[in-house]
Amino acid sequence: MKWLIFTLLLLSNTLFAQGTGDLGIIIERATGSVKVIENSGNSTLGTITGLGDLSHASAVYSRDARFAYVFGRDGGLSKLDLLSRTLVKRVMQSGNSIGGAISQDGKLVAVSNYKPGGVRIFDAETLDLVADIPATYGEGNLLSKVIGLVDAPDQRFIFSLWDAGEIWVVDMTDVKNPKITKFKQIGKNPYDALITPDGRFYLAGLFGEDGMALLDLWNLQQGVRRILPDYGKGLKKLPVYKMPHLEGWAIAGNFAFVPAVGLHEVLVINTLDWTEAGRIPVHGQPVFVMARPDGRHVWVNFAVPDNDTVQVIDSLSLKVIKQLQPGKGVLHMEFEPRGEEVWLSVRDKNKVQVYDTRDFSVKAELFADTPSGIFFSYRAHRIGL
Amino acid sequence: MKVLLLNMGLSLVITSSTLLAQTPVDNIEQSRQAELLHLLIQDCGSCHGLTLKGGLGPALLPENLTGKPVSFLTYTILNGRPGTAMPPWKGLLKPEEAEWIAAKLVKGVQP
Numbered sequence: 001m002k003w004l005i006f007t008l009l010l011l012s013n014t015l016f017a018q019g020t021g022d023l024g025i026i027i028e029r030a031t032g033s034v035k036v037i038e039n040s041g042n043s044t045l046g047t048i049t050g051l052g053d054l055s056h057a058s059a060v061y062s063r064d065a066r067f068a069y070v071f072g073r074d075g076g077l078s079k080l081d082l083l084s085r086t087l088v089k090r091v092m093q094s095g096n097s098i099g100g101a102i103s104q105d106g107k108l109v110a111v112s113n114y115k116p117g118g119v120r121i122f123d124a125e126t127l128d129l130v131a132d133i134p135a136t137y138g139e140g141n142l143l144s145k146v147i148g149l150v151d152a153p154d155q156r157f158i159f160s161l162w163d164a165g166e167i168w169v170v171d172m173t174d175v176k177n178p179k180i181t182k183f184k185q186i187g188k189n190p191y192d193a194l195i196t197p198d199g200r201f202y203l204a205g206l207f208g209e210d211g212m213a214l215l216d217l218w219n220l221q222q223g224v225r226r227i228l229p230d231y232g233k234g235l236k237k238l239p240v241y242k243m244p245h246l247e248g249w250a251i252a253g254n255f256a257f258v259p260a261v262g263l264h265e266v267l268v269i270n271t272l273d274w275t276e277a278g279r280i281p282v283h284g285q286p287v288f289v290m291a292r293p294d295g296r297h298v299w300v301n302f303a304v305p306d307n308d309t310v311q312v313i314d315s316l317s318l319k320v321i322k323q324l325q326p327g328k329g330v331l332h333m334e335f336e337p338r339g340e341e342v343w344l345s346v347r348d349k350n351k352v353q354v355y356d357t358r359d360f361s362v363k364a365e366l367f368a369d370t371p372s373g374i375f376f377s378y379r380a381h382r383i384g385l
Numbered sequence: 386m387k388v389l390l391l392n393m394g395l396s397l398v399i400t401s402s403t404l405l406a407q408t409p410v411d412n413i414e415q416s417r418q419a420e421l422l423h424l425l426i427q428d429c430g431s432c433h434g435l436t437l438k439g440g441l442g443p444a445l446l447p448e449n450l451t452g453k454p455v456s457f458l459t460y461t462i463l464n465g466r467p468g469t470a471m472p473p474w475k476g477l478l479k480p481e482e483a484e485w486i487a488a489k490l491v492k493g494v495q496p
Contacts, residue, residue, distance in 0.1 A: 029435060055435035073434050096439055114440060145441065162441070189470070207470060239465060239472030242431050243441065304428050305477055329427065347427070 020065040023082045024334070024376035026345065026352055027070070028369040029054045034070065035368050036085050039336050039343070039376060042354050042364035046085035052076040058099045058373055061380035062124060063106035068375065069124070071100040071111055079127060082377065091127045093120050101151040104383075108172055110149060110157045117143035119159055121172065131178050137164035148193025148204055148246070150384045152217055160190035160204045160213075167193075167204060167215055167224055186213040186224045191261075194246040195384035196271070203227075205246050207261060214274055227274040228267070237262030238285065242303035245288050247385075252295030252315040259286035259300075266300060268318060278318050283309050288332065291315065292357055293339035301330045301344075310344065312360070322360055326353050334374035345371035412481055421478075425486050425494060432470065437494060441470060447493045458487035 023045070026035040033049040051057075053074035060069050067088065070078040075094035080087055096115035102108070108130060110121045118134040135144040144161035152158050157170045167186050171179040188208025195202050202215040211229045216222055244259035251257075255277060256269040266289055268278040284306025291298045298313040307330055312322040329347030336342070341363060344353045347370050354364040379385040413421070426435060432442035443449065450458065462483040465473035474483060 053434065053436050053438070055430055056440065073440060074436075074438070096434070098440070191470075239474070239476060240470065241428065241472055241474075241477070243470065304424075348423075 018083060020082055020377050021337075022377070023065070024343075024374065025059060025068050025070070025080070025082070026343075026366075026368045026371050027054050027057045027059070027373040027375075029057065029347075029372040030370040032072075033369070034068075034080065035366070035371075036080075036082055037352075037366065039341070039354075042341075042366070044366050044368075048080055048085055048087055050087055051078045051090070054372070056098065056372075059375040059379075060100060060102040060109070060385065061375075061377050062102070063380055065377040065380040068377075069100060069102065069109050071097055073097065075113065075115075077109070077111055077122065077127060089127050091122070093122070093129070098145070098147060099149055101149050101157055101384075103151055103157070103172060104153060104155050108175070110151075112146040112149035112159055114145040117145050117161075117163070119146055119149060119157065119170070121157070121175075121178070130175050131172070133168075133170060133178060133180065135161050135164065135168070137161060137166065148190060150193065150195040150202065152195060152202070153199040153383065156217075158193075158195065158202050158215070158217075160186070160193050162189055162191070165190065165208075167202065167213065169215075169217075169220070181220065183215065183224045187211065187226065191243050192246045194250065194258075196251055196256075197383060199383040201271075203246065203256070203258075205244065205258065205261065207240075207243070212258070225274075228269065228276050231260075231267065231276060238264075240285065240303070241305075242285070242287055242307075244286060244303075247288065247290060250289045250291055250298070252291040252298060255315060257289045257291060257298045257313070257315075259289050266298070266313065280313055280318055280320065282313075282320060283311050283323065290333055290335070292342070293335055293337065297321075297357065299333050299342060301333060307331070324355070324360060327351070329370075331372040332374050334376055337376065337378040343374050345374055347371060413485055417482070418485070421482055421485055422489070422494070424477075425489060429486075437490070445490050447491060450491055453491075455484060455487045455491055458490060459484045462486060 022038050022040045032051045036045045052072045055073045057072050068080045075097045077093050078090040094113040097113045100111040109124045121131040135146050144163035146159050149159040155173045160167050167183040169181040187206040190204040191207040193204040204213040211226045214225045214227050240262050256271050258267050260267050266280040270277040284302035286300045289300050300311045308328045310324045311320045314321045327346045327349045332345045334343045342355050352366045352368050352371050433445050434440045437445040463475040465471045
């Protein structure tokens with residue numbers, strides 16, 4: 001009898017074995033839940049609930065691409081199993097958090113916090129606290145909100161201090177003794193940052209002044225450089241209703257595409273010498289500027305009141321070639337691993353739309369309750385995601 | 386001096402809007418109220434948190450707003466706070482709509 005059960009179990013394991021390379025999650029921000037989806041047939045596999053306040057939630061993946069770590073606004077860190085569609089573990093690690101990253105070796109998960117300002121690092125397996133790094137500045141008793149947290153090669157995490165105007169590089173090789181290198185006076189109010197897909201350059205956007213701060217991780221002793229110092233100077237900027245995002249894969253060929261702050265423009269930067277290569281007038285204030293995985297097109301969504309529209313830029317001609325109107329509240333976009341389709345969350349329609357990136361037709365529509373971030377499992381194997 | 390002038394400016398605004406104050410709800414269509422509540426939760430929420438417990442911007446729960454009159458909040462919504470990330474919303478909101486939102490914040494928002 002024992003053997004029969006054992007054999008049956010073994011058999012069912014083989015019969016129902018499933019890979020995770022085409023799975024992903026969609027954040028349902030109002031209900032504190034996520035949809036687990038697959039992007040081969042574009043369908044919903046299930047819903048995982050009980051994740052707390054998910055406004056501005058984001059996620060990273062374990063290196064086996066089976067578990068997703070979701071960072072919630074309320075400071076909750078949740079570990080989800082995509083295969084069993086269950087919440088494995090959840091810890092309240094702070095009062096107010098903004099995002100996270102997973103280490104190069106996949107063993108540490110770092111979370112950046114607004115309150116108390118700093119970064120906390122957890123064991124990816126157990127979610128036990130491994131290191132606490134308060135973002136102290138000034139006379140040492142102020143705590144800064146932390147943004148733009150990414151992983152970097154050589155087991156490092158990098159992040160920026162919104163209030164302090166600093167960039168910190170933390171080497172976690174020895175988990176008991178994090179080695180922190182601080183770069184000060186990098187510019188006023190860094191709002192988000194990206195790391196290039198090769199893990200070499202960390203680029204922070206500045207809200208409080210013109211230009212961007214650039215750190216070359218291959219030449220740390222060079223310090224932080226200011227690039228595009230004249231960008232936006234003297235221009236009357238529009239009110240910024242939503243902070244733009246910077247993401248690692250807004251790099252296409254030799255160009256980096258980034259949202260301009262307070263202007264209806266996408267900024268093109270030549271990544272060979274980090275000078276301005278052009279400005280593309282767009283429909284509104286860009287929020288996400290994301291290159292298709294092959295870099296041929298760049299998709300852009302916008303802040304209110306223009307968040308019903310998406311534009312597509314040709315990365316060769318640097319012109320807008322397509323405008324789509326999926327509906328109010330287009331909050332996020334995620335390309336499938338090789339870019340033939342892109343998923344768009346349309347918050348106010350409670351819908352996620354899947355577009356063909358060649359002819360821009362809608363291939364599928366899935367229900368999701370006020371969807372925001374969409375995160376596919378291939379992020380498990382990308383630096384900076 | 387600057388602070389004094391700002392305070393005077395503010396109190397002028399406060400006085401005038403208090404004088405003009407009617408219940409803003411009376412002049413705003415039901416459907417627009419629904420839109421405003423949506424904007425409050427979703428768009429204010431992108432910085433202040435969907436539950437208004439704070440984020441890049443400060444928490445906006447009733448207990449965080451004690452001592453801040455509706456007129457002051459209305460002024461802040463319409464004109465923003467220079468030197469911070471709080472934008473002026475007067476391009477998208479009418480004064481009475483901002484006042485409706487401010488009153489909602491003071492009372493507490495049920496999402």
